[in-house]
Amino acid sequence: MPETGKIVDEVRDPWYRRWAGLPGEWKRRYRGLDDRQRFQVGVVIRALVVIGLIFIGWPLALLVAVLFAVPYALAYVPKPWNRFNKFVIPTIVLVIAVTYPFVYSGAGVRLEGRTLNLLGAYPTLGTMVIMGVYAMMAVGLNIVVGYAGLLDLGYVAFYAMGSYTAAWFASIQFAHRNIHFGAVGVGPNTPGIHISIWILLLLAGIFTAIIGVLIGLPTLRLRGDYLAIVTLGFGEILPQVARNGDNLGGFNLTNGPNGITPIDPPGFGNLNFLTGSGTFWTTERLYFWGVLVLVIITVFCSLRLRDSRLGRAWIAIREDETAAAAMGIPLMRTKTWAYATGAFFGGVAGAYFASFKQATFPGDFSFNISAFILSMVILGGMGNVWGVVLGASFLAFLNQQGLADIGHSFNNTFGTSLDVPKYQFGIYGIIIVATMLLRPEGLIPSARRKAEFHEGVADTPLYDVQA
């Protein structure tokens, strides 16, 4: 018989509920702070991040410390000069990126051979190229997902289209044709179509954008989650067409599962990216600087687009479709433009990647890649270009070499024999879920997106109010 008559005025939650409630409690307390207190909390958190990074490696910690410190310093720049403030951090990042090949293998600091704790070796130049390609794709996907708020689960289709465009027009695939235009490192008698990769990048982008419009026209009328599934469908159909495309009514379009290889390298005149020139213009440096230029163009276009009339229309649609339509934004046209633009960058990235790998295989274009790029956008912060570039670089680095190194150190520490890279997509899954639950606005949030996630969206309830 339990004790009766005792008034329990407070029911204590079980331990797991208290722990689960802790992040929410911190969030509530943070909201209660005034601006000055928030500033102080920000300083402390940044300092802790830098101290944490010192344990991973001092060059990384130094870099992050500089990036954290610069905004505080810039606040003291006097009036006529502070209009250049917004260029400071991009310039720092740009200088570091451009000089990375020298830092990596040069005479001075020389990162080659050093290792970061936990994360393993510094990214090699080859890894950096792939990080750049993924950054381009992620920035392109960010236009669709982050700006316009349309979930695209088939972005890999655009990557595939770009890759195959490069493969068709810069290889011996169509051997009965013999068209040469500006290709580097290809003899005049080589069969097939050989067009300069630089032209093909543009062509691939345009071609992919057209495909994006064709996919978009019938499907963009659909609601968000249906659109996601339909794009996923296209993302599955296109690789299957590529896989079965060695005999489309007797015509060999894609060379089937064997893929198309080799694809011509990019180059200028006598400077062939594949062979390099001397000790300075090595292959990897050339490809790296090439992708860097493309990333800069992509980021620039993306930033300018965001502030344009079109970009503002995208954001308006994302925030409230009904209100946007009422304000006279043509929904279909605006969404289709988002699709086409996102597809364009995906196509360019795909073409460059194909030229870098010198091959394209249908097996490269699985749904996993779409979700991988999506997790870059989510981790970095939907809608924020810099966040997306950071997320893409980090995840592509993990994918290329980080996870293997982390796996080694994990196995050495705990005496296990877990093949960590085998489970990489599960790890990306954990990253996606953790980001959505704990910090849905991503690592570097865009202020608008953050507000959307935290205020909740009152006008799109989960249940339908039937009209």
Added chain:
Amino acid sequence: MATEASRQPVSWFRGFYAAGVVPWVGRGLVVLLFIWLGVNLSKTPGDFGILLVEGVTLGLVYGLVALGYSLVYGILELINFAHGDVFMLGSWMSLYIGVQKLGLDASSSGFKVVWGLALTLVCAMAFCGLLNASIERVAYRPLRNAPRLAPLITAIGMSFILQDVGLKQLGSAPVSLPNILPTGTVFTIGGNKYGWDHLIVGLSALPVLALLVWLVQRTRQGRGMRATAQDQEAAAMMGINVNGTIWFTFMIAGALAGVAGLLYALYSTNIAYDQGFTLGLIAFTSAVLGGIGNLPGAVLGAILIGLIQQFNEGLSWHAPGSDWTQSIVFAILILILVFRPEGLLGERTPEGG
């Protein structure tokens, strides 16, 4: 979102809609499909007959998975992306309990097969039900008030996590099961055999479906589910525990995936860690084809998809073959969403599906 304006296509495209071209294109496609089927029927009636029966059998298994999508979508308007992988883990659980723990194989006695499979079924249902419900608790409930795409993105993440759990347990190569069910022939159509194992799998799905209909239509809990699906706020005001009901719905959907996992393992005697992704998308297409949120529609759609898959892979006259199955299923999904977003049995919603 639900405005007239959001349904308007761009101007030149609008002309097609206004002229009523689109429905006629849809009808034309259906007519072509029937012509193709008719020609095949007249050329190889035996193949056609067996594929019909096999297609219905396969469709019933798909239907169990499709119902899971439909149930969850009906109540939460969420495409539970992880559902296919819950189904895959159901297959794994069946393998683990039935084959590895109980030692069922082709030589087991009839009595052992019956109680062994019953025990396996209970374990798989309980495991998948609890798994699905805990996913809801951990990954979807905190995002109840977030923008609509947030839980969908989380679901994709969960799907990857579950897939890697399957990868850890099953390995990257497909695992084959022994023929637990009798493989004798029930009947032959034009020289093609229809085995007992397929018949048993197909028939086992039926009582599960009947049970589900009874649960949703006749019980108090089912009424709560329907009320929550219609209007969460009003349901809450009527004293329904909305969160509990959603949890229960995920539980039921998971249990269905468990049944499907076992039946699929028995049907194909081959399970792989990535079967959940492919089959999940097929099942989702079925649910959309029948009208998502509509339970009989999900089963009807699944049977149709099962038939289409079997016809595509088995017929001889102008059939694209198994290389193209996935493309065809997705093309159907896209066509349905474009031409008839409410599905075969669904109601037209203001948002157009």
